[in-house]
Amino acid sequence: MDVQIPVEEEIIDLAEFLKTFGDPTRLRILFLLRNGELGVQAIGDALGLHQTTVSHQLKLLRHLRLLRYRKEGRGVFYALNDSHIEQILEIGMQHIQEQI
Amino acid sequence: MDVQIPVEEEIIDLAEFLKTFGDPTRLRILFLLRNGELGVQAIGDALGLHQTTVSHQLKLLRHLRLLRYRKEGRGVFYALNDSHIEQILEIGMQHIQEQI
DNA sequence: TTAATACATGTATATATGTTCATATATAAT
DNA sequence: ATTATATATGAACATATATACATGTATTAA
Numbered sequence: 095m096d097v098q099i100p101v102e103e104e105i106i107d108l109a110e111f112l113k114t115f116g117d118p119t120r121l122r123i124l125f126l127l128r129n130g131e132l133g134v135q136a137i138g139d140a141l142g143l144h145q146t147t148v149s150h151q152l153k154l155l156r157h158l159r160l161l162r163y164r165k166e167g168r169g170v171f172y173a174l175n176d177s178h179i180e181q182i183l184e185i186g187m188q189h190i191q192e193q194i
Numbered sequence: 195m196d197v198q199i200p201v202e203e204e205i206i207d208l209a210e211f212l213k214t215f216g217d218p219t220r221l222r223i224l225f226l227l228r229n230g231e232l233g234v235q236a237i238g239d240a241l242g243l244h245q246t247t248v249s250h251q252l253k254l255l256r257h258l259r260l261l262r263y264r265k266e267g268r269g270v271f272y273a274l275n276d277s278h279i280e281q282i283l284e285i286g287m288q289h290i291q292e293q294i
Numbered sequence: 295t296t297a298a299t300a301c302a303t304g305t306a307t308a309t310a311t312g313t314t315c316a317t318a319t320a321t322a323a324t
Numbered sequence: 325a326t327t328a329t330a331t332a333t334g335a336a337c338a339t340a341t342a343t344a345c346a347t348g349t350a351t352t353a354a
Contacts, residue, residue, distance in 0.1 A: 099225040100287065107290045109218045112282070116213025117342075118205045125199040134301055147343055149302055159289070168300050168351040178289045182212070182282055187200065189259070189278045190207045217312075234331055247313055249332055268321040268330045 114158050115182060119143065120151050124160065124179060131164070131173035214258050215282060219243065220251050224260065224279060231264070231273035 100108065114120060122141050126132065132140070138148045152172055155161040162175045174180060200208065214220060222241050226232065232240070238248045252272055255261040262275045274280060 097225070097228045099222060104287070104290065105218045105221050105225075108283075108286050109216050109221050111290055112212065112221075112286050113216025116209050116216045118209045119342080121205050121209050121212075122199060125197075125205075128197045135299095144344065145301075146303085146345080150343080153302075170301060176289070176292075178285050181285050183208075185278050185281050185285075186208050186212050187204070189276070190204065190211055192276075219312080235329095244314070245331075246315080246333085250312080253332075270331060 111158050111160075112182075114154060114160055115186070117151075119147065120155060121183075123148070123151060123155065124174065124183060127161070127172060127174050128180060128183075131171040133169045133171050137172070211258050211260075212282075214254060214260055215286070217251075219247065220255060221283075223248070223251060223255065224274065224283060227261070227272060227274050228280060228283075231271040233269045233271050237272070 099105075115124075119141075123137055126137060126140055134145060134148055134152065137143070137152075138145050141148075152161065152163075156163055156172070159175050160179050161172045163170050163172045165171075199205075215224075219241075223237055226237060226240055234245060234248050234252065237243070237252075238245050241248075252261065252263075256263055256272070259275050260279050261272045263273070264271045
């Protein structure tokens with residue numbers, strides 16, 4: 095009994111979701127946010143990135159639901175959206191550390 | 195006590211590894227191989243891909259250790275390398291299926 | 295209202311990536 | 325040795341992507 099390959103649309107969505115983990119800047123943002131929510135400026139300062147670079151990446155990360163956000167005053171605070179995100183980071187780290 | 199962000203080299207390696215999951219063709223190959231090892235031709239036939247397309251992607255997948263391979267006669271058989279691969283596919287599917 | 299702060303968006307550009315065509319290599323069959 | 329089969333590799337091209345600059349929007353302060 096064969097395991098099914100997801101249908102085209104699911105494959106596309108899954109690729110789009112997982113692709114998001116494939117960039118060093120976005121990974122740094124995700125790892126940083128494991129310590130809790132942060133504003134855009136704070137993320138840029140912590141990682142040495144331009145504000146626009148951060149905003150563009152945050153837009154992607156929230157559209158693909160890796161992050162959620164909360165507006166307060168004139169600030170916007172971003173946080174990891176669910177446990178899937180940390181799970182993938184964790185498994186990925188395990189994989190790259192298993193060099194022979 | 196803050197969780198550490200991995201060092202630059204680890205971030206780069208992790209991004210390179212996870213980026214590999216971010217393409218529909220490669221995802222199809224990975225899902226297909228959940229049923230067991232297959233040769234290059236068989237993969238192309240099953241997914242309707244050119245032999246060269248498959249070979250190029252397999253090269254990537256094996257270099258980043260998502261797949262291992264085994265030569266037998268004039269064939270080369272590819273298989274999922276370890277459980278991390280299926281775990282990431284599984285978590286990713288959970289994520290995209292959790293639409294509100 | 296005006297200025298300041300925080301964030302988002304549009305556009306341009308350099309670089310990366312996926313696929314295809316042409317061709318190479320390796321093993322097996324005749 | 326020649327031919328056939330299975331896979332790999334190199335190069336070219338079209339498309340996608342990350343970043344930076346310029347600018348827009350929203351909220352708060354003066």
